[in-house]
Amino acid sequence: MVSWDRLAIATGSRVRRLEVEGSGLDGIHYLRNLNDTRVIKESAKLDSTVVIVGGGWIGLECAATLKSLGCNPIVIESSDRLCARAVAPEISAWMKDFHTENGIDIRLNTSVKRFEGDGSVTSVFLTDNSQIDCSSVVVGIGVLPNVELAEEAGLLVDNGIVVDDLCVTSDKDIFAAGDVTNHPNNFLKQRVRLESWDNAMKQGISAGLSMLGKGKSYSEIPWFWSQQFDANIQIIGIPDSWDEAVVRGTKTANEFTEFYLKDNNIVGAVAVNNNREIRVTKRLMQSGKKIGSADLTDSSKNIQTLV
Secondary structure (H helix, E strand, O other): OOOOOOEEEOOOEEEOOOOOEOOOOEOEEEOOOHHHHHHHHHHOOOOOEEEEEOOOHHHHHHHHHHHHOOOEEEEEOOOOOOOOOOOOHHHHHHHHHHHHHOOOEEEOOOOEEEEEOOOEOOEEEEOOOOEEEOOEEEEOOOEEEOOHHHHHOOOOEOOOEEOOOOOEOOOOOEEEOOOOEEEEEOOOOEEEOOOOHHHHHHHHHHHHHHHOOOOOOOOOOOEEEEEEOOEEEEEEOOOOOOOEEEEEEEHHHOEEEEEEEEOOEEEEEEEEOOHHHHHHHHHHHHHOOOOOHHHHHOOOOOHHHHO
16 A cells, blocks of 8 residues: 555546447547557558548548558448548548548548457448448547546546546545546636547646645646648647637648637637647747737738737
């Protein structure tokens, strides 16, 4: 037994499992660690068909990588668009076009009914009554926070371990950080549970400082990134409502930034191959400066002059 004065919980999250008939067959993979990537790569045979269940970040990154390895990926997404929880419909549409142009078969509005195979998966049956013969499957349908320890300790849990802006749980001597926490975000003006290494790292530092009695309110603007083929995609903020969406750059050239404005404030942005603009956008969001859409769409104007 180990005694403690203050305790930090950083138990993270685990992959959400797909529970359908045949889900225990060999050849059905999940991606969570380095060993998983090695197993998936070893199963990626040249010109083989790989079914990817889930059209979110993990699914699309896997699709792009497997295509580069010579496979034929087919992405299955139950929603009517890609990355529906993270991006606006216009970005989902761009992503679908981008992946289709790169040879990815995207199938929306359908999900897995069952897997079949003799020991190893050889077929996937979908709810739209179609069948896909394949050599392997990668499932990427999200994660679940590892809250079991917190629940056993009697801590408040609601879509993660509930903490305040100093990372303190319902027990003043227990702190939590990372994917497992449900925390307040002053910029978003709501509670969130984020699943990103950036948040896990920064909130972990915040929790450590709080445990030492040097805590400061943690309220970072959420930031995510993804590499898919030659597209570096970065997202800042989680806009759930906006008055206007404006584009700077050219979507057809796969180099643009889409800004989301509410009351002439930037509440979020998605940049494709435009990482410099994301850094400037973060400064604009932190400042709360009013910005006109015409200033953002004028690509002849250096965006840094708006700060």
